Amino acid sequence: MKQNKYDDSGFFENYSQMPRSIGGLNAAGEWSALRALLPDLCNKKVLDLGCGFGWHCRYVREQQARSVVGVDLSENMLERARAMTNDSEIEYRRLAIEDIDFAAEEFDVAISSLALHYVERFDIICEKVHHFLVPGGTFVLSVEHPVFTALAAQDWHYGPQGEKLHWPVDDYHYEGSRQTRFLDNDVIKYHRTVATHVNALIESGFRITKLSELQPTQEMLINNSGMRDEIRRPMFLLIAAVKN
Template identity: 35%
Template sequence: MYGQAGPDFYDNEAVFPTYMSHRQRADTPNDTLEKPVIMDLIGCITGKRILDLGCGDAAIGRELLDHGAASYTGIEGSHRMAAVATNKLADTTGQIIEQRIENWTYPHAAFDLVIARLSLHYVADLAAIYTQIFNALTAVGLFVFSVEHPVITSCNRGWTSGTLRQDWVVDDYFTTGLRVTHWLGGTVQKYHRTVEDYFHLLKEAGFIIEDLREARPQREHFQNVQTYERRKRIPLFLILAARKPA
């Protein structure tokens, strides 16, 4: 099996409920590692117009609106996930657009902040998306995104739900491009890039890189000390913040 593109993978009737159940667990990597860094990097969002690429269930959209964001637009390519996101924001001013990141028409200078949480490693032509994001931002607008760490995307061994992974074999690190991974009972297409690739593609698009993080575990974010100790073994996420010049 060649693997499904990101949105199709999450629409897989076997994968979707497994993923949603997985996200409800205590001490998930998203909640304990990735989200705290994202929130730290985006800073004050009062009055900001926010675009979220690959918004998933849009839970963060509701949170951002509750904390003073002027507007929130979530782009989501998965039909099942877009339905969950729409329901999540039903009593807010937030907007969900069911469209793939690569196919959406990005408005010019319409957003103060663009976020993309764990969605860009599903995109084949990242340079083109960076350019679209740059054009969609206002002057001094901020772009903050997370991806699976290149150590993870260069590891071809899949993960079995319900088990604790004991090792990660990094291989063909500098051979970038499509990787097919077995995950959550399905097979998904991801695109492996090096840390250097993410950094230099941002510069080539015109961004000024402000920060780079690897989501080092912080004890206060974990309920379980064993999970905290385990998360110190390997980086799971790469997170960058970049700004459009004035």
């Protein structure tokens, strides 16, 4: 299933008002953890899966990457990315992540930020990315944490006064689609366990080098009070892997 909610005008307008859409990477709570997983980008050819507004594409070029290809299915996303980009070495392509098709060993680094939980077959994407990367190439990705995606409601269990009592987890090993609400729209996400993510990468020929569940630092808690909830349950799973 290839969703394209972002070309719905109302959905896109709501998304455009989110802090990360306005403030970029520094407004994304998981950015510091994702950045720490990235390899040296100097003179590297980079692929960004689900590039959105192109924030990561522009960042890797600032780190002296040789070139970047950003892939996204939404024309609204790509139109905004192109408007914010003035760099001939960044190419944006309208393409579903499921349909990526590049030459063998075309890229040194592949990244994907909060996009792969919208893709049904994570294992196939891992196999494709492995094919596109040079030996020793790096794949860095972030997804919503399986503790977060297990139940479609994706919400706290509240007390009588509206207090957040706990985050319910159920049907964890029942993998597959979840219809949830995001920005007042029904959205399909795909729930997979931590083990499924890790094993799909290993079975595709990757070696896991780092795994993060984004435990907030003291600095994060001081600068963003909303991060306090992230101590109680993980919201993001981030993985760095290298092609053997």
